[in-house]
Amino acid sequence: MNTINTHYRLSYQIQDEAFSLSQAAQCHLYISLSQKAIRLAVADTARNKFVVLEDYELITVFTPLQVAEQLRLIAQENTFLQSSDWGLVRVAVSNQQFTLVPETLYDPSHQFDYLRLHAELNPLQDVVFTYRHSGLEAINIFAVDTGVQQAMQDLFPAQNLQYIHQTSALIRSILHVTPRTTLRSMYAFVERNLVTLLVVGPAxxxxCNVFHYASPEDFIYFIIFVMQEQxxxxxQETLTIWGDITHDSSLFNILQKYIRQIKLGRRPADMDYSYKFDNVFEHRYFELYSLHLCE
Structure with a gap:
């Protein structure tokens, strides 16, 4: 008997009518996991086109174990999470348990120690993964909760799952779309209660860091703080922003009080999107689209 309560709602769903699950072998399934949302997208690699997007909002979910429980419940009614035929399944994890280490200093036998300097870890609850940024000559070391990893493994037992920290997907995408100039620029990716801030310069x-905020005042504090530190x-600076933010939100209103130039980012342009995506704000779901640019 299933005693786990449902704490999610499907807040957005689009699917190109030309796509069917029989095409899964030539498609990639991208999954984004956080304590506030479980999102997935399907990219048809033959056409280099996104054809599916689903956004599940998590309600009164506070721990990774609860995220894993809701993921299992969603999978019971979601055919995409029931298929084992995908060409690739790539999973992005959003949390503050990550660090970037120069590749020249990286020793695989000490990856847990590197991460422990920057995050609270429990060896019984956290599994450490890495992602190599070839262009940066850096390694992103990050933790995935064992409950989340087990839920994913149970859903896709035959797949070689690729885990990526969400910051790596954002870094890959932002460096890909940002023209190299002599100027320094700041970028922000907004989630409910988390904001990722990146600064990109000529080199x-x-x-790159992820901050937890509980109010609009917290939110703007971290942005101004990082600007001052950098x-x-x-x-004078232009802040480009993606994610869960709208023009009429309290977050956007407070941004306008302190930042002179704010620009909503666009989705990556070197891939196609089904016409069904035309009604989606371009600055939304950047974390999912960015997974397509990872290796």
């Missing part, structure tokens, strides 16, 4: 990535001027 590439200069700063010697950037809120009166």
């Amino acid at each position: 590439g990535l200069e700063f 010697k950037m001027n809120p009166e």
